[in-house]
Amino acid sequence: MAKRGFPMGMGGMGNMNNLMKQAQKMQQDMLKAQEELAEKTVEATVGGGAVTVVATGHKEIKEIRISKEAVDPDDVETLQDMVLAAVNEALRQADELTKNTMGGLAGGLGNMPGLF
Numbered sequence: 090m091a092k093r094g095f096p097m098g099m100g101g102m103g104n105m106n107n108l109m110k111q112a113q114k115m116q117q118d119m120l121k122a123q124e125e126l127a128e129k130t131v132e133a134t135v136g137g138g139a140v141t142v143v144a145t146g147h148k149e150i151k152e153i154r155i156s157k158e159a160v161d162p163d164d165v166e167t168l169q170d171m172v173l174a175a176v177n178e179a180l181r182q183a184d185e186l187t188k189n190t191m192g193g194l195a196g197g198l199g200n201m202p203g204l205f
Contacts, residue, residue, distance in 0.1 A: 122190050123147075131186055133178035140171040144179040146186045
């Protein structure tokens with residue numbers, strides 16, 4: 090008479106342990122990548138160097154530099170537009186950095202048998 094009960098034999102438990110180890114390693118790798126993103130920066134410059142914005146991989150603006158030549162009291166709108174453009178570009182670059190850094194880790198999910 091065949092035994093009924095757990096569908097997994099002993100080999101199934103080994104696969105489960107292997108799966109858990111892979112998940113723990115992926116979690117450690119993701120935490121490390123997130124720490125690295127906090128330290129990495131991107132820089133966006135507009136207006137031929139008039140405005141530069143530096144942001145982290147966590148989309149935190151770290152620095153805004155405005156050249157003296159960009160400051161025209163009679164044309165504040167242009168300066169505002171340049172700051173806005175530089176901030177948006179820096180945030181776009183931060184998104185791209187995050188995608189490139191974390192995307193490789195998420196690809197590892199496909200290597201876990203039985204997960205999907």
